[in-house]
Amino acid sequence: MVKIWLASIACFVEKYNFTDPKEAMALQNFKIAAEKMGHEFNFMFRENLLEIPKYDAVFIRATTDPLYTAYIVSKTAWELGLKVVDDPKSIQICGNKIHLYELFEKYNVPYIPTIFLNKDELHHKRILDVFRIFGRPVVVKAPYTSFSRYVEKVACETSFREVAKRFFRKSDVLVVQKFMPTTFDWRVGVLNGEVLYVCKYMVPKGRWKHGAKRRGKPSFVWGRTISLKRENAPAKLKETALKACELVGHGLYGVDIKEINGDYIVVEVNDNPSIYAGYEDFRNRDIYSKIIAYLTD
């Protein structure tokens, strides 16, 4: 007998989404949750993009960026009137940190002290100016950063120039931020204006960010993830996360927040946040069903 599904969801993934067993398990959990709720849930790879119109909703788990295939999937689904997470506007805003910080500035969201640097400004006087304002070291960030990549700490003019030149190859404007080390960053998962999960992303010993490249190797070392029940997380933290997400949209986001002297300072809002079985879902088991319900609403 042919099963009649309530709705049909395509989950756009790439092969790398299945290399980490915890991520592969989370993807399976989405499938199980969807099917339990009476919905069809199929993994869609690059070679199946022609099938987008036959679905009711598209859930993107492959890395998003306006220049990647994921944006084409998102925009195509959006133009065809499908429900889509991540929607193209969220990808456009979160995929570019300049866009994000300009919005934070305009709407008074507390965020890390930031300067934008364009190509013409990469000169001795301006670099000294940056060090004078923020002290040393500073953090240089490419606007297209994701998963802790393209974010580097520099303490002298030579390293500043070297990193900036590398990032300027792709973007004409860069982000320079005050270095604010903490032992962990809060990660607040938000869906449609509600807190979905809360975690602490710990910084590995001797490093300064959650994911740090191993010296001389292409691989990364990641800090631990400590999950909290969302109702036990500080109210002010959740409020700050929701305020930041409001500027982006009503989709699924992961907000990184630093806690400094009792204040909550937004590092960034990410679309397409990581969901690994046993990490983000550890204290909030319902995240899979909530996301599926949102997609099929």
Place this chain on the structure above:
Amino acid sequence: MTVAIPCIQSSGVTLVLVVSNIDLTTDLPIMKPSTFLESSIKDFTLNINNDYRYLKAGYYVSLHAEILGNQVIPSSENIIDAYRTPILLLRASKAGIPTMPYLVTDSVKQIISEFNFPVVIFAVNPFSYNGFKTAKNRSALYRALKSLGMNYKFDVCAQPLKGEMISLKSIFGRCELNRDASKISKRVYEVFKIPICKLHIQRIEGKAYLCGLQPLKNEEISLHDLKMISEEISQISKNGENLVG
């Protein structure tokens, strides 16, 4: 830092701020993109650039204008969409612009199963933005995908090649080719509002089909084009609010 406002008061009420990286032959005050990016001028913004690609200065000018709350030509969303060939074709076809069928894939096998040779291939990756490749057989198709897909890492956008490919300069939707191509150029401008670009069009039995849109190199802009750009800017400064769409 706030910079003095180089806007003009036209015959109506519209104030137009022209931000350009091109040396224009106009009497209107022009602001450089880097200066505009540090300003907080609130005016209707006309962003004139030979290259509006995502992450380049032309993109950031439109983005900054939007954050300031300005009406701007072109919008940052249109910039992203127009330069992503599959989205360009999808939105163009929804707007009634003739396009060819297309396939987004990294697989030679899939292209062969969908289309007959020859095919035309556009890059869909963050790095290639100039031109396209045509493939008349399987080995040429492998070469095209290897090159434009950067060793099969990224997808490409494949379209059947049934006629002749033509590339033309489009300045505010104006181009100097036959009626069909001009019509496409005008319609693409109406939909995406990209003031300066190169359009790739396929002409099949006298009919034109949109295939792709790419940036113009600075050296491709002639004196005649500069004159045309300046005329259009003057026109918009008079009727700006009606042209934002």
